[in-house]
Amino acid sequence: MISLHSGEFLEVSLQALIIPSERVAHVQLGNNLEHALLVLTKSGYTAIPVLDPHYKLHGLISTPLIMDSILGLERIEFEKLEEKRVEEIMNTSVKRVKLTASIKECLELLINHPFLCVENEEGYFEGILPRSTVLNQLNRHIRKVNKHEA
Numbered sequence: 001m002i003s004l005h006s007g008e009f010l011e012v013s014l015q016a017l018i019i020p021s022e023r024v025a026h027v028q029l030g031n032n033l034e035h036a037l038l039v040l041t042k043s044g045y046t047a048i049p050v051l052d053p054h055y056k057l058h059g060l061i062s063t064p065l066i067m068d069s070i071l072g073l074e075r076i077e078f079e080k081l082e083e084k085r086v087e088e089i090m091n092t093s094v095k096r097v098k099l100t101a102s103i104k105e106c107l108e109l110l111i112n113h114p115f116l117c118v119e120n121e122e123g124y125f126e127g128i129l130p131r132s133t134v135l136n137q138l139n140r141h142i143r144k145v146n147k148h149e150a
């Protein structure tokens with residue numbers, strides 16, 4: 001049986017696992033949908049954070065949200081990409097955790113979310129924790145334990 005109580009998986013700090021804010025593709029409040037679509041397409045991600053100039057998190061913007069907002073009755077209204085701002089359509093119910101959250105707590109939240117937004121005690125955006133990072137960490141731990149038992 002694989003023990004997760006060895007301190008190597010469940011006790012690792014979030015700080016060590018997150019993608020830091022400076023490496024997270026994001027848009028800012030006030031950016032239009034055209035800019036957001038450019039960042040999303042260039043980065044290859046389907047959803048990215050919306051931050052303010054002080055690095056506070058306000059929501060998430062995604063390609064499906066943008067496409068839905070420019071869908072007219074008979075055509076795609078591309079001109080709206082320039083007119084609309086990200087804050088008009090972003091998803092504001094973001095799954096966020098504090099830097100002090102446990103991996104166990106994050107693991108549970110990551111079942112239903114591809115990534116979690118991580119904030120410090122003052123509520124400033126610190127980065128994201130993608131599901132793949134935690135799975136990778138778990139995989140490494142399992143391999144290590146199996147090697148020791150072999």
Ligand code: AMP
Binds near residue numbers: 019023046130132133
């Ligand atoms: P992954 O598990 O690496 O595929 O990432 C899951 C999701 O996390 C992606 O689809 C993005 O929405 C988000 N994500 C991962 N890395 C970044 C990044 N560097 N910048 C912005 N979003 C990211």
